[in-house]
Amino acid sequence: MTADPDLSVTIAGLRLKNPVMTASGTFGYGEEYAGFVDLGRLGAVVVKGLSLEPRSGNPPPRIIETPCGMLNAVGLQNIGVRSFVAEKLPRLRDRGVTVVANVYGESVDEYRRVCEILSTALGVAALEINVSCPNVSKGGLAFGSDPETAAQVTAKVREVTDLTLIVKLTPNVTDIAVIARAVEEAGADAVSLINTLTGMSIDVETKKPHLYNVTGGLSGPAIRPVALRMVYQAVRAVRIPVIGIGGICTANDALEFLIAGARAVQVGTANFIDPKASIRVLDGIADYLRRHAIGALRDLIGTLRTPGE
Amino acid sequence: MDNLQHLVLEGEIQSNDEVSPGHRRLVVAVSGRHEEPVPGQFAMVRVARGLDPLLARPLSFYGYRRRGGTGYMEFLYRVTGRGTRILSERCEGEELVLTGPLGRGFDIPPGARRIGLVAGGMGVAPLTYLARYCRERASGSIRITTYVGARTAAALVGLEELSALSSEVVVTTDDGTYGTCGVVTAALEADMGDLCRDGVIFFACGPRAMMARLAECLIPARVPCQVSLEERMACGLGACLGCAVAVRRGDGETYASVCKDGPVFPLAEVVWEGK
Numbered sequence: 040m041t042a043d044p045d046l047s048v049t050i051a052g053l054r055l056k057n058p059v060m061t062a063s064g065t066f067g068y069g070e071e072y073a074g075f076v077d078l079g080r081l082g083a084v085v086v087k088g089l090s091l092e093p094r095s096g097n098p099p100p101r102i103i104e105t106p107c108g109m110l111n112a113v114g115l116q117n118i119g120v121r122s123f124v125a126e127k128l129p130r131l132r133d134r135g136v137t138v139v140a141n142v143y144g145e146s147v148d149e150y151r152r153v154c155e156i157l158s159t160a161l162g163v164a165a166l167e168i169n170v171s172c173p174n175v176s177k178g179g180l181a182f183g184s185d186p187e188t189a190a191q192v193t194a195k196v197r198e199v200t201d202l203t204l205i206v207k208l209t210p211n212v213t214d215i216a217v218i219a220r221a222v223e224e225a226g227a228d229a230v231s232l233i234n235t236l237t238g239m240s241i242d243v244e245t246k247k248p249h250l251y252n253v254t255g256g257l258s259g260p261a262i263r264p265v266a267l268r269m270v271y272q273a274v275r276a277v278r279i280p281v282i283g284i285g286g287i288c289t290a291n292d293a294l295e296f297l298i299a300g301a302r303a304v305q306v307g308t309a310n311f312i313d314p315k316a317s318i319r320v321l322d323g324i325a326d327y328l329r330r331h332a333i334g335a336l337r338d339l340i341g342t343l344r345t346p347g348e
Numbered sequence: 349m350d351n352l353q354h355l356v357l358e359g360e361i362q363s364n365d366e367v368s369p370g371h372r373r374l375v376v377a378v379s380g381r382h383e384e385p386v387p388g389q390f391a392m393v394r395v396a397r398g399l400d401p402l403l404a405r406p407l408s409f410y411g412y413r414r415r416g417g418t419g420y421m422e423f424l425y426r427v428t429g430r431g432t433r434i435l436s437e438r439c440e441g442e443e444l445v446l447t448g449p450l451g452r453g454f455d456i457p458p459g460a461r462r463i464g465l466v467a468g469g470m471g472v473a474p475l476t477y478l479a480r481y482c483r484e485r486a487s488g489s490i491r492i493t494t495y496v497g498a499r500t501a502a503a504l505v506g507l508e509e510l511s512a513l514s515s516e517v518v519v520t521t522d523d524g525t526y527g528t529c530g531v532v533t534a535a536l537e538a539d540m541g542d543l544c545r546d547g548v549i550f551f552a553c554g555p556r557a558m559m560a561r562l563a564e565c566l567i568p569a570r571v572p573c574q575v576s577l578e579e580r581m582a583c584g585l586g587a588c589l590g591c592a593v594a595v596r597r598g599d600g601e602t603y604a605s606v607c608k609d610g611p612v613f614p615l616a617e618v619v620w621e622g623k
Binding site: 064065066067071072074075095096097098099100101102103104106107108109111113116259260288308310311312313314315 | 350351352353355356394399400401402403404431447579580581582583585586587588589590591592593594602603608
């Protein structure tokens with residue numbers, strides 16, 4: 040098969056040219072990687088989490104390497120939604136980038152107000168609501184680990200936006216299916232998972248935690264099997280599209296998620312190690328489809344063959 | 349934005365020799381298009397081919413030479429943890445992937461006639477490159493006064509080369525096993541009168557405690573100084589926000605990224621208190 044496979048996927052009303060997105064917090068505001076990657080080739084760029092006002096983040100040290108992964112406790116350092124709309128968004132628009140804005144709030148009202156601003160800005164394709172950050176004292180995980188509050192945030196945001204609404208879920212819960220169903224019923228168009236797993240690391244010489252914040256979010260290939268299992272469970276729990284995230288470094292990794300039923304994937308920590316990781320994943324998926332004579336990616340999604348099927 | 353794809357380099361290890369116990373000099377040959385590093389800049393070095401260890405290591409440039417179309421990037425490193433231990437086991441002829449040069453290097457005024465270098469521990473690496481860079485490019489004479497401090501004689505590395513590039517060198521060790529016993533900033537303070545008369549500009553790299561003492565000494569005297577900072581980082585590109593350092597901006601304080609806003613900062617801009 041020589042023709043280029045059709046890589047396009049649809050997330051609710053949003054058509055993406057391919058399923059490869061970059062994960063929030065690992066790709067800056069896109070421009071940090073513009074010299075390495077043709078951003079317009081990506082399915083979408085998910086930008087750093089935006090709050091209503093700028094946030095300076097946590098004191099250092101903020102990161103520590105762990106086996107096949109890393110812990111971070113950046114604490115949502117960001118320039119604030121208004122600076123993003125005024126300074127960063129026009130540049131992404133000029134490059135023809137499909138922009139997904141990641142949203143963070145300390146209160147339901149803050150989530151709602153940030154989403155309002157982004158919904159009237161030109162060039163935002165979708166919103167990803169972060170109810171899953173483990174590194175801030177208020178908001179974030181507090182909203183995402185309880186089905187009722189996660190649904191409440193989703194419903195309030197739904198009222199103010201017609202954009203495709205993605206809710207990013209935390210793995211730090213007992214049952215991912217319950218949370219996924221709760222936000223689906225509250226009006227989410229899609230769910231993305233997983234955010235980082237809460238973890239910790241100690242310097243035994245000084246007896247101090249490696250992170251100022253004591254705990255942090257674990258990311259990288261170490262979490263991939265956990266992420267894949269949760270995506271597999273979420274796909275079975277909801278009818279809305281599921282976006283797979285968690286330690287995806289190669290096309291093979293991404294294909295696991297797609298076969299498990301993810302409609303799209305996000306490449307995260309791998310961007311830190313190889314600035315061209317997202318494009319390598321994209322090219323590798325196209326190669327796989329050619330090799331297996333699959334004309335359209337949508338024919339691959341959810342084709343997992345479990346024993347007995 | 350400019351195309352930066354040429355910063356991702358697949359080099360070949362030219363040599364990776366021990367220069368003193370626990371310290372190695374790594375030379376990586378890169379062919380094809382690449383940029384010449386400015387002293388103070390660094391590269392993110394992938395010590396292993398796979399994903400363990402996961403993150404690349406930031407190493408500041410110790411030197412750079414170009415012969416024909418090939419660039420030879422030099423690094424000086426101490427084997428301190430798992431990543432540098434794996435790097436120390438890499439052999440001549442093997443491929444090494446790195447991204448660089450990255451960050452903002454030292455800003456060397458073209459007319460500088462007298463410079464002071466203050467190196468603590470592995471801080472000798474970027475400052476040796478700086479000294480060689482200045483020697484090779486200075487149109488007239490340039491006087492380089494160098495202060496090197498280490499915990500103990502065994503921790504001194506690259507002293508011979510740095511001494512050869514310097515007009516004069518003062519060495520201190522905390523335990524007195526080499527040079528003057530004491531901290532390097534005390535030695536510098538004794539020479540301040542002479543240094544200031546000549547309109548000296550300082551460049552420093554070393555442990556945070558050394559640079560905090562340097563700030564107490566140089567800032568009140570209004571002596572210009574640039575410092576190169578070291579911090580854990582994942583990307584080196586300003587995206588992970590892991591390498592935050594508190595800096596003064598306007599009336600307030602904020603976090604800057606060591607990798608992108610630095611690693612070189614004006615001494616007076618960094619918030620040394622706390623931590």
